[in-house]
Amino acid sequence: MLDYPALAAVAEIIRSGSFEGAAAALRVTPSAISQRVRALEDRMGTVLIDRGPPVAATAQGLRLAAHLDQVRLLESGLALSQDRPVLRLAVNADSLASWAMPALAAAPGLLDLTIDDQDHALDWLKGGRVVAALTSDSRAVTGCDSLRLGILRYRAVASPGFVARHFPNGVTAESLALAPSLCFDAKDALQTRWVQALTGRRVVLPMHRIPTAHGFAAAARLGIGWGMNPEPMIRDDLDGGRLIDLAPGLPLDVPLFWQFSRITAPALAPLTQAIMKAARAALLP
Amino acid sequence: MLDYPALAAVAEIIRSGSFEGAAAALRVTPSAISQRVRALEDRMGTVLIDRGPPVAATAQGLRLAAHLDQVRLLESGLALSQDRPVLRLAVNADSLASWAMPALAAAPGLLDLTIDDQDHALDWLKGGRVVAALTSDSRAVTGCDSLRLGILRYRAVASPGFVARHFPNGVTAESLALAPSLCFDAKDALQTRWVQALTGRRVVLPMHRIPTAHGFAAAARLGIGWGMNPEPMIRDDLDGGRLIDLAPGLPLDVPLFWQFSRITAPALAPLTQAIMKAARAALLP
Numbered sequence: 001m002l003d004y005p006a007l008a009a010v011a012e013i014i015r016s017g018s019f020e021g022a023a024a025a026l027r028v029t030p031s032a033i034s035q036r037v038r039a040l041e042d043r044m045g046t047v048l049i050d051r052g053p054p055v056a057a058t059a060q061g062l063r064l065a066a067h068l069d070q071v072r073l074l075e076s077g078l079a080l081s082q083d084r085p086v087l088r089l090a091v092n093a094d095s096l097a098s099w100a101m102p103a104l105a106a107a108p109g110l111l112d113l114t115i116d117d118q119d120h121a122l123d124w125l126k127g128g129r130v131v132a133a134l135t136s137d138s139r140a141v142t143g144c145d146s147l148r149l150g151i152l153r154y155r156a157v158a159s160p161g162f163v164a165r166h167f168p169n170g171v172t173a174e175s176l177a178l179a180p181s182l183c184f185d186a187k188d189a190l191q192t193r194w195v196q197a198l199t200g201r202r203v204v205l206p207m208h209r210i211p212t213a214h215g216f217a218a219a220a221r222l223g224i225g226w227g228m229n230p231e232p233m234i235r236d237d238l239d240g241g242r243l244i245d246l247a248p249g250l251p252l253d254v255p256l257f258w259q260f261s262r263i264t265a266p267a268l269a270p271l272t273q274a275i276m277k278a279a280r281a282a283l284l285p
Numbered sequence: 286m287l288d289y290p291a292l293a294a295v296a297e298i299i300r301s302g303s304f305e306g307a308a309a310a311l312r313v314t315p316s317a318i319s320q321r322v323r324a325l326e327d328r329m330g331t332v333l334i335d336r337g338p339p340v341a342a343t344a345q346g347l348r349l350a351a352h353l354d355q356v357r358l359l360e361s362g363l364a365l366s367q368d369r370p371v372l373r374l375a376v377n378a379d380s381l382a383s384w385a386m387p388a389l390a391a392a393p394g395l396l397d398l399t400i401d402d403q404d405h406a407l408d409w410l411k412g413g414r415v416v417a418a419l420t421s422d423s424r425a426v427t428g429c430d431s432l433r434l435g436i437l438r439y440r441a442v443a444s445p446g447f448v449a450r451h452f453p454n455g456v457t458a459e460s461l462a463l464a465p466s467l468c469f470d471a472k473d474a475l476q477t478r479w480v481q482a483l484t485g486r487r488v489v490l491p492m493h494r495i496p497t498a499h500g501f502a503a504a505a506r507l508g509i510g511w512g513m514n515p516e517p518m519i520r521d522d523l524d525g526g527r528l529i530d531l532a533p534g535l536p537l538d539v540p541l542f543w544q545f546s547r548i549t550a551p552a553l554a555p556l557t558q559a560i561m562k563a564a565r566a567a568l569l570p
Contacts, residue, residue: 105507
């Protein structure tokens with residue numbers, strides 16, 4: 001059996017960023033924290049905390065902290081434990097910004113959200129760094145269940161002024177090659193995919209990079225660029241004429257999935273139900 | 286003199302994530318891209334692109350790409366160049382969410398924003414990875430000018446239901462030790478600082494981690510936790526009674542700075558002026 005008080009020390013050091021912070025949280029002395037960690041490291045034959053500065057977890061330390069969270073989550077299902085479990089979740093930015101936040105209020109514990117940059121969510125799930133992921137990635141992960149939540153529909157939008165300036169003769173491969181587009185990050189291929197669907201060509205787009213969902217939508221409203229926005233986030237702007245749909249007949253549909261570790265599924269059930277319910281209300285089937 | 290066409294190839298590979306993407310963007314063949322990069326690597330005696338998979342920049346490759354951006358930015362000041370310069374900026378999340386986005390529309394080129402997690406903005410500025418940073422960090426950076434923009438005022442807020450449930454007898458060190466708080470990320474010390482100012486004690490707070498500015502404010506509105514929110518983001522919620530100020534006499538004031546590389550200052554001038562103007566309107570002096 002692992003030494004759980006020592007694991008708790010490691011987890012608190014990671015959480016608070018210092019031995020003193022962990023000592024305060026666990027109501028012991030910093031030297032007690034230090035001893036516990038060293039004893040655990042000796043026993044496991046590996047360094048768990050890089051003493052820095054800055055103090056930081058090693059990959060092994062992170063894995064143990066995530067394991068402790070899972071054990072606490074399982075304990076919470078026994079209704080015997082005093083500790084509030086921490087739920088490490090990966091969530092894709094557009095879902096968090098447009099429909100998922102109210103459902104997360106049903107989480108049985110403290111939320112620890114990481115913004116899913118798509119490529120990483122499933123790796124985190126595999127490695128045990130998160131217990132569940134709200135993601136557009138449908139690949140199966142060993143030991144995890146996957147529920148299809150529905151479709152988040154994206155629309156290519158820009159401000160009226162932007163359309164008048166950059167697309168006076170329509171949205172074509174030629175005008176798109178010159179008009180600044182928006183992208184969320186280097187992995188955001190939605191704009192390029194949509195342009196290919198529209199024009200049948202791969203067009204190299206001039207791009208602003210705006211790595212927050214609300215900043216991205218605001219940049220479209222301000223006429224900084226055109227971009228693919230989730231319909232629930234911009235419906236009012238379309239209705240109010242602040243944004244124009246560049247091709248109403250050509251949305252881009254992105255299916256979303258809730259993937260979660262099977263072992264913690266019973267403890268996660270209230271959250272899973274809330275996510276399913278919110279998805280039914282907000283997403284397309 | 287550096288081989289700038291080769292540098293452009295390196296920068297496009299980093300931007301697009303592939304040799305093919307770079308070839309398409311620069312309208313040459315992938316093998317021409319490959320040759321240029323190899324020749325530059327041979328000349329510099331260092332690897333610039335890790336061929337992967339996935340294809341990624343080395344630290345040296347990133348440095349060269351950032352240098353190219355700066356040269357393009359300088360060229361844009363000559364009004365001779367056809368290339369749209371890329372402006373790599375670090376911006377703190379709360380400023381982006383609350384007041385800074387309209388000012389960024391004045392940027393003379395394509396925006397490439399990185400969310401400043403405070404600790405890193407100045408390192409990025411020092412290393413040349415960004416040309417300017419909107420940050421709460423006031424330390425001086427060699428080769429950079431720093432303008433004080435004003436104060437972003439934070440208020441400790443929660444929903445009426447949350448206040449009734451967790452603070453029926455007032456906001457005290459004891460009730461704060463049990464009531465779930467919100468934090469943005471591991472480095473967000475605003476809640477702890479405010480609690481210390483209020484109670485005179487260091488209290489270990491149970492924390493939800495919500496790493497987006499709008500998600501953070503939404504979590505407060507939904508009664509998930511209490512947290513420090515920028516006043517410009519939640520003024521309507523306070524006026525409308527959706528959020529309650531836990532201690533109206535005790536806001537937390539965070540001064541903000543615009544730090545930018547002196548060499549690119551003339552090219553950045555329109556953006557600097559727009560930032561200063563927006564800050565005067567939105568921030569406290």
